[in-house]
Amino acid sequence: MKQAIFFQALISGNDMVDSQHKELIDAINALYKSIEDGKGIEGAKKTLDFLEEYTTFHFGCEESLMKSKKYPLYTEHKQVHDNFVKTVQNLYGVLEEKGATEEFEDLVEKEVTDWLVNHIQGMDRKMTDWVKIRTNGMMDNML
Secondary structure, three states: OOOOOOOHHHOOOOHHHHHHHHHHHHHHHHHHHHHHOOOHHHHHHHHHHHHHHHHHHHHHHHHHHHHHOOOOOHHHHHHHHHHHHHHHHHHHHHHHHHOOOHHHHHHHHHHHHHHHHHHHHHHHHHHHHHHHHHOOOOOOOOO
């Protein structure tokens, strides 16, 4: 079974962001499990629903943090978030067409898991480092 792992390099130092990233990893793993357990399209859709909802919630929290700290790359970062939400939404069509198959699972790994890890290590790390500098080294964990 495929698995997403929240590893040391994904820790930003912002408790809110890190705990939400862990929840996203858990949601991805729930999707993998529903595929692996053979729960079919309906089971995969339920976990995909949660992943989409939680992703939207998490991105909203990050975007609020960026706005509150006047993060200069906010617009670019938000656009990347918006594109990812569309990617997750597009998975519904693939799921309907191909089913909860290994091919679908591979697509989730590439377009969701790999994307999220790269995004956290890249754009999110840049943002949380900027917030840390902006708050004189005191990571602001509340919005």
